[in-house]
Amino acid sequence: MQNTLLIGASGGIGRALTAALTQRGGTVTPLSRSENALDLTDEDSIKSALEPLTGPYDAVILATGALEINGAAPEKSLSHLSAPALMDQFALNAIGPALVLKHARRLLPRDRRSVFAALSARVGSIGDNRLGGWYSYRAAKAALNQLIHTGAIELARTHPQALCICLHPGTVATDFTRKYQSTHPTVPPQEAAENLLRVMDGLTPQDTGGFYDWAGKPIPW
Template identity: 45%
Template sequence: MTAMVFGGNGGIGAALVEALAARGEAVHAFSRTPMPGLETVVPHVGDPFDEDWLAGELARVGEATLVIVASGVLTLPGGTGPEKSYRALDAAAMGEVLRINTVLPALIAKHALPLLPRKARGVFAAISAKVGSIADNGLGGWHSYRASKAALNMLVKNFGIELARTHKQAAVVALHPGTVDTALSEPFQQGLPEGQVRPPQEAARDLLAVIDAVTPQDSGSLIAFDGERLPY
């Protein structure tokens, strides 16, 4: 199997790369900055918003049976975190969160979905979040992050419908990894119940188990790390 992981040097992404390599898969890891070297992993370092670069790198990989988008942002580099109130909304910050969490996976899908096998099983999986569920939202807040993940979930649904017309054995899914001990969640871990924050290696193991079990009938779904189908 040939797998591509975007966000390959992030907390979850790096753990997925290591887990896939340990299984003997041919892994292509995409990141903006150089990653720690793994002998069996092919690195692709560049800006995925550069569509010429992205298309060229994917063309060199060729057909892939698994594509995972594990990139994302909750707190921006300048320190701007999720809004607690609509009064804190800022157009530039909101646009940047949407650009990274929604537009980037869409651009990757644009170039990667055609590389899934047409006559064999293939999976495109994007790391989303339960807080992107509109039906499950009882707290409000975190406006930009919630909106970006809700929009990503809609794109996954759209892509699943479209891909089914040409790739009968493929699936496009959004995955909720739970609360994982990464730089993304670190500022928000205080006060969480013991055991709720899980190491990236455990999250990667669970996510790959979900991916391994996905069927074309699951395409378009938001699925938690424990296999639960979550509402949009």
């Protein structure tokens, strides 16, 4: 991946991916809310950020997402559900990445391998859900998985060598997971970035539309 568009570049995983890609000798075009005012909950903002870019990019990576939005923590029971929290989660963690795919697919080459990867989460797996809870975040990530899977089918018609995938990075030691690190084993952002790049390197166009963990193993839908 010599030329990468990285969205969410100012976050912990985003910064680590930028460093890892640069160390490999690649070129990274970084975009983020804090540095470029890119708002994934606003399609006009997404369009404005991507419109000036010409590409082609070997990879478009979305290192974006949030566990808590507007002070709403992951729900422990149905009694904690609220419509605003559900809508906020869907807007940022599902709809935003789908709109990026809508506007960024023109930046992928049609004549060679490319990767469109969105960071998802294992808790978005319906088949793997044994604990319950975390309703809004789980549902938003499950929606993201479906949107990317469906987008992969369409993208393959015009970009037959493209990979369009969801990736679970594991629990990474960043501000994103700070409140939850005591109950989950974590990895440093640098290690997570190398793991994610290794997975992307190892997949083929036949793997497009899939949902993979940090070790490259498929995760059930």
